[in-house]
Structure formats: C-alpha cells, structure tokens
Amino acid sequence: MSSINRFSSRMIATVVSNKRVGQYHQILLNVGEMVNTCKPGNFVAIRVGGDNAKMILRRAFAISRVSLTGPYGGSMELIVAPFGQGSKWLCAQAEGSEIDLIAPLGTAFGIPTEPVRALLVGGGYGSAPLFGLAEVLKNRGCRVDMYLGASTGGKIYAPMEGKRSVNVLKIYTEDGSMGERGRVTEPIAGLISEGLVDVIYSCGPMPMLRAISDIVAGSDVVHQCAVEESMACGVGICMTCVLPVTDADGNVSMKRSCIDGPVMNGANVAWELVGKIPEAHL
Incomplete structure (x- = not known):
C-alpha cells in the first residue's frame, strides 16, 4: 500500500x-x-x-x-x-x-493549527463525514458553520444532529421542502466577500464541489473537498477513480482519488476535464 x-x-x-x-x-x-x-x-x-x-x-x-x-x-x-x-x-x-x-x-481533511472561521458544506448524505470534522474543529477553537443542501428535504441527513455540532446550521433544498429554497452554494460568494470565511470543507456531489471551487477562485479562502469518484478497490490498484489534477507547474496528471484523495485542494482539480482524458495522456 x-x-x-x-x-x-x-x-x-x-x-x-x-x-x-x-x-x-x-x-x-x-x-x-x-x-x-x-x-x-x-x-x-x-x-x-x-x-x-x-x-x-x-x-x-x-x-x-x-x-x-x-x-x-x-x-x-x-x-x-x-x-x-x-x-x-x-x-x-x-x-x-x-x-x-x-x-x-485515503487522505484526511487538514486541521488548522490555529482557530479559523470554517464553513462546512455538505450535499445529501455526503454531509455525514462533516459532523465528525465539526467536532474536531470546535475542539481547536474554530468557529464552525455548516450549510447542508439537497434536492429535497428527505435527502438531508440528520439536521438536528448538525445543530449540536456547529455555531450556525443552515439548510437549503431546491424544492423548498426544508430550510430555504435554493442551492447550498448560493450564499457562499457573499460570505467570502464579507470576509466571514477562512476555509471551506465540502463533501457531496461533484457538481457542488466544482461550483464551490469556482466561487472560491481568486480569493484567499482555502477549499478542501472530499471528491465523490467511484472507488472499486479503495487501495490504488484498479485505477477506476482517477481525477485530473494540476500541479504547481500547471501540468495535468491523473491522480487516484483513493490514494491522493478523497480530500483534495479544490483549486488543484481540473474540473473542466473531469470525465475526460487530458491531452497530455492521449
């Protein structure tokens, strides 16, 4: 391994x-x-x-x-x-x-050594790992807010449990059946512009992770995301969970989500190439 x-x-x-x-x-x-x-x-x-x-x-x-x-x-x-x-x-x-x-x-979420303002964003049951993360961050003295989103209220996992783990919990559903109507990513740009977020931790569908990365781009906010790629073996053998990732020199290579992830820096994922083969590998 x-x-x-x-x-x-x-x-x-x-x-x-x-x-x-x-x-x-x-x-x-x-x-x-x-x-x-x-x-x-x-x-x-x-x-x-x-x-x-x-x-x-x-x-x-x-x-x-x-x-x-x-x-x-x-x-x-x-x-x-x-x-x-x-x-x-x-x-x-x-x-x-x-x-x-x-x-x-796999890789874990990076935990800050000093207290920061953390925003945890979860989609559907993908939000479950964020509850344990919230407890760790709170113990480090961080302010922790959690935004949960899904297409409908039935897909939000344990909202009451989230309230016990964070400073502020907000819920967004696309059909308005629970919390506020809309997508969970919609308020993020405003939070960043007001200087209320230092780091975003996210877990959920890939389109949501990409949307957050696009919103964060150009700001000082760090985005750590747990990617949702199918992992057939989980130990780096089968190569079914590869993602295009950009290195410091701008070169794109295919990284295994189960070894180099699932937690990645959202800024490094070449989201526009997800599901495609980079030209360098043709």
Missing part, C-alpha cells in the same frame, strides 16, 4: 447497531483501537456480499465519525444509502453480523 495508508489494517468488525435514519442507514461497527488512527475524511473498504458473493471488489464508504466512548468501546459510524448492490447488502446486516473491512484509507 501507499505510505498514505500506512496506518490501515484489515479486521473483522462486529455490527453493534443498524438504524434507519430517513432514507439512510446509520451503521455502528465495533473496531476497537482502530479509531485511534482514523481522521475526518478517511474512508473504509468493506468486503460486501458474504462468502459466496459475486462482488469480488470491496466497496468504499466514507467514515462519518469514530468514538472511544460509549458502551461499545472503539466504534466507527457509517452513513449508508441503500442504492447499489453492495450498499444494500451492508444495510441489511443485523446487529452481531461480522464485517470484513480495511481502514483507515
């Missing part, structure tokens, strides 16, 4: 809780001392389908948060949408089931 995953290990974890929360499942795994190496932005690769499954590759899931307290000891929380075959299998696992996983994987 890459040195970025030097703290990762494989283990058999036990499902201690599996609760339906709106359209999603909140799954709690007993992972023991593994929580000591997990950071906000890391993900886990899970072997899905059971021993007789045809799904050979593991599935990657963002780690929502970890905890050393509580009745289960070291626990890892996952927020899973039962959409694909692998995620449906995971959501169907009962308490006491055993899960084969590798964690922690």
Whole structure:
C-alpha cells in the first residue's frame, strides 16, 4: 500500500447497531483501537456480499465519525444509502453480523493549527463525514458553520444532529421542502466577500464541489473537498477513480482519488476535464 495508508489494517468488525435514519442507514461497527488512527475524511473498504458473493471488489464508504466512548468501546459510524448492490447488502446486516473491512484509507481533511472561521458544506448524505470534522474543529477553537443542501428535504441527513455540532446550521433544498429554497452554494460568494470565511470543507456531489471551487477562485479562502469518484478497490490498484489534477507547474496528471484523495485542494482539480482524458495522456 501507499505510505498514505500506512496506518490501515484489515479486521473483522462486529455490527453493534443498524438504524434507519430517513432514507439512510446509520451503521455502528465495533473496531476497537482502530479509531485511534482514523481522521475526518478517511474512508473504509468493506468486503460486501458474504462468502459466496459475486462482488469480488470491496466497496468504499466514507467514515462519518469514530468514538472511544460509549458502551461499545472503539466504534466507527457509517452513513449508508441503500442504492447499489453492495450498499444494500451492508444495510441489511443485523446487529452481531461480522464485517470484513480495511481502514483507515485515503487522505484526511487538514486541521488548522490555529482557530479559523470554517464553513462546512455538505450535499445529501455526503454531509455525514462533516459532523465528525465539526467536532474536531470546535475542539481547536474554530468557529464552525455548516450549510447542508439537497434536492429535497428527505435527502438531508440528520439536521438536528448538525445543530449540536456547529455555531450556525443552515439548510437549503431546491424544492423548498426544508430550510430555504435554493442551492447550498448560493450564499457562499457573499460570505467570502464579507470576509466571514477562512476555509471551506465540502463533501457531496461533484457538481457542488466544482461550483464551490469556482466561487472560491481568486480569493484567499482555502477549499478542501472530499471528491465523490467511484472507488472499486479503495487501495490504488484498479485505477477506476482517477481525477485530473494540476500541479504547481500547471501540468495535468491523473491522480487516484483513493490514494491522493478523497480530500483534495479544490483549486488543484481540473474540473473542466473531469470525465475526460487530458491531452497530455492521449
């Protein structure tokens, strides 16, 4: 494995809780001392389908948060949408089931050494990792505001939990069914112009991440985003999760989201080339 995953290990974890929360499942795994190496932005690769499954590759899931307290000891929380075959299998696992996983994987969000004004922007259930991040930032003395967005209110994950983690929580839905009507990215330009934001942490659909990067461009605000590319293996082998990234000299190369990400500097992603092959690689 890459040195970025030097703290990762494989283990058999036990499902201690599996609760339906709106359209999603909140799954709690007993992972023991593994929580000591997990950071906000890391993900886990899970072997899905059971021993007789045809799904050979593991599935990657963002780690929502970890905890050393509580009745289960070291626990890892996952927020899973039962959409694909692998995620449906995971959501169907009962308490006491055993899960084969590798964690922690990928790059984590950078945590400032001094207090800053942080804006956390989440789209749909992609916002789940931001709750654990908010707790870390608050413990560092940062002001933390969170903006959550989705097409409809049913896709906003645990809004009440967000209120407990941040200074200000705002919700935006495109159909106006919860919070304010509109896109979650709309107020960001005004916040930046008023000097109310130092760093933006984002997690959600790729169009949302690109929109934030476009808004931030030309300002002093740093944008750390957890990219949403499909990760078939999670450990840098299969090359299915590559993204075009620009280096300091302006050269574009394809980077693996699972190794060089999922957390990246939004300013470095060549968003206009996502889904395409850069000319340098033709």
